[in-house]
Amino acid sequence: MGKKTVLDQLSYSFPYWEKSPIDALDLLFSDVKTGDLILDPFCGAGSPALAALKKGARVIAGDLNPIAVLLTRVLLQPMGLFAVREDFQRIRDAVADKIQDRYTILCPGCRKKIGFEHLVWKRAGDKESEIYPDAVKAGCIKCGFKGVKPLTGSQAKQQVTLSQAAPENWFPRKKIQGIGKIQSFYVHDQFTRRNLASLADLLHAINRIPPTGSRELFQSVFISILFP
Ligand SMILES: [Zn+2]
Structure with a gap:
């Protein structure tokens, strides 16, 4: 086992990739009827909200953590496959060659x-x-x-x-506060400059696509690259 990086440690404390199975939630909400109002103030990645919506309930969901809110919105918003493909193409056209050129030789x-x-x-x-x-x-x-x-x-x-080469696009420069055993750290200390520049370019391209559900989808994919 190699030494764990700060991002490795953080990903262990990142709870949202282990969603509750929708089937188990269906059981939990077996008494919920069409038109009921469900409040989920700790919505996490949104699977309870989805299970309640499937029952025909109305749902108010929220979370202190903005990442949880983002993931829930991505899960619940209807998205057109065509629009997702078009946005993916837009991101690829903007940065694929630039990023790949950093990792190629003749x-x-x-x-x-x-x-x-x-x-x-x-x-x-x-x-x-x-x-x-x-x-x-x-x-x-x-x-x-x-x-x-x-x-x-x-x-x-x-x-x-x-x-x-210094990254051309934005990346967080503030010190990230530690939690528990994880000490405070800077994002730029966690990556090589080449990788940091590539991630900053990718995030920039994602943030430039129009503010639709698809942009939030690609933002959530970007987060999953950092916390696999
Ligand atoms: Zn060859």
């Missing part, structure tokens, strides 16, 4: 662009500036190349630039 076999597994970094001294990318591990389905290949001088330079 294949040593066929010179086509391929995604790499990871870089191999070496240390020449104690300073941060003395750590440099030495090689890349990659596999190519087009020509069959698989293995670790030393980087050329210009490739190494390009990877250093990518790994040091």
Whole structure:
């Protein structure tokens, strides 16, 4: 077992992915009749509200946690598959190439662009500036190349630039307060700069799609990337 990151620890305390099974809730609400009014002030991810709505009840749901409210809205709002596809396409057009380019090299076999597994970094001294990318591990389905290949001088330079580039889009800069055993932390300490820049670009693209149920759907998917 490797060392757990702050995000790993937080995801254990993130309760919303384990929703109550809808069948069990159907049983719980067996006495609920059409037109009854149900109040759920701790709505979590919204499955009790959904079960009550299925019974024909009217529901007032809320939660102190804005993530719970978001997840409940995503679960309960009707959404058109066509609109979801269109919004997904919009997000992909905006950021897919930009994000993928941060994780690709030219294949040593066929010179086509391929995604790499990871870089191999070496240390020449104690300073941060003395750590440099030495090689890349990659596999190519087009020509069959698989293995670790030393980087050329210009490739190494390009990877250093990518790994040091500041995110162009918003990310939380405030210190996140610790809870229980989790100490306070900064979001930017939890990711490499390259990953942080990519996540910030993705969130920016999601927040730019029109304010429909679909935007909230993609926001909830983004949250699930951070708390798998
Ligand atoms: Zn290749």
